[in-house]
Amino acid sequence: MEAAGYYALPYNAGPEVGEGAETQSALAYFNHRKVTIFAGSNEIQKNIIAKHVLGL
Amino acid sequence: MDFAYTEIQTMLADSVGKFINNEPQARYALTSVATTADRDGDAWVLNGNKGLVPNGGSADLVIVPARTSGKSGDENGITLFALNAHAVGIVQVLKDKTVEYSKNRKQFGVPIGSFQELQHRMVDMLMACEQAQSLLMWSAMTRAADGDNSKRAVSAIKYLIGTEGKKLGEDAIQIHGGMGVTWDLDVAHFFKRLTTICTLFGNADWHLDKLADMAPQT
Numbered sequence: 001m002e003a004a005g006y007y008a009l010p011y012n013a014g015p016e017v018g019e020g021a022e023t024q025s026a027l028a029y030f031n032h033r034k035v036t037i038f039a040g041s042n043e044i045q046k047n048i049i050a051k052h053v054l055g056l
Numbered sequence: 057m058d059f060a061y062t063e064i065q066t067m068l069a070d071s072v073g074k075f076i077n078n079e080p081q082a083r084y085a086l087t088s089v090a091t092t093a094d095r096d097g098d099a100w101v102l103n104g105n106k107g108l109v110p111n112g113g114s115a116d117l118v119i120v121p122a123r124t125s126g127k128s129g130d131e132n133g134i135t136l137f138a139l140n141a142h143a144v145g146i147v148q149v150l151k152d153k154t155v156e157y158s159k160n161r162k163q164f165g166v167p168i169g170s171f172q173e174l175q176h177r178m179v180d181m182l183m184a185c186e187q188a189q190s191l192l193m194w195s196a197m198t199r200a201a202d203g204d205n206s207k208r209a210v211s212a213i214k215y216l217i218g219t220e221g222k223k224l225g226e227d228a229i230q231i232h233g234g235m236g237v238t239w240d241l242d243v244a245h246f247f248k249r250l251t252t253i254c255t256l257f258g259n260a261d262w263h264l265d266k267l268a269d270m271a272p273q274t
Contacts, residue, residue: 001251001255002259002261005083005084005255005259006078006084006107006108006255007107007108008255009108009252009255009256010108017108018108026251029251030237030247030248030251033226033229033230033236033237034234034237036230037229037230037233037234037236037237038234041230041233042230043171043173043174046173
């Protein structure tokens, strides 16, 4: 999104708005908020690593 | 290109939202206008490329800036009028809603706000809000009186919103968990608006660059 600038703003736009992947960058960015949450959030994963890897 | 031009441009782009002067080479530079307008008898002939027009689909009037003289990049007094106050309001709402949610949402039998990891993160959110609000107050105070500091203040807030504000928004969603990415809660909507503001009229990098250019000479 940073590189695409204004071309990142249209939601899920096609080639009529911009070239390449830039017009899909906002969609990807918002969609990927989920990956640090689902299937055990980052915080839970850190708890597990602290306990079972670091032995804390 | 004169002062009135950039004033009109930012005003229209902000309030009406059916006008913007983006050209592919311009990034966020308001005065980077390569499109030309030449006389041809009684008519004007426009030549050039225009980029994205926010909300262009609902426009009943599109204003197309073009040069009748000079060359691209010529400028004479830039006014940047960003959506800073709006952004400061959004980060405060996101912080308040996140703190409230963490007091109610229970996991492992206790409110998630009782976890130190989340407490520290929400304190960081509060600090970002306080900084943003202070800069906004400085911006308001310098706006009428001091041209140079006014421009610095505007860029400083835009940079803070584009860095700390963005992180605050991401943390607000993270702490809300799965609910944070649904349209049922307004957190997701505020975050989208905040992300849009981060790009409009120059992102964080752009304004850090401007701040460096405006640094007082020693």
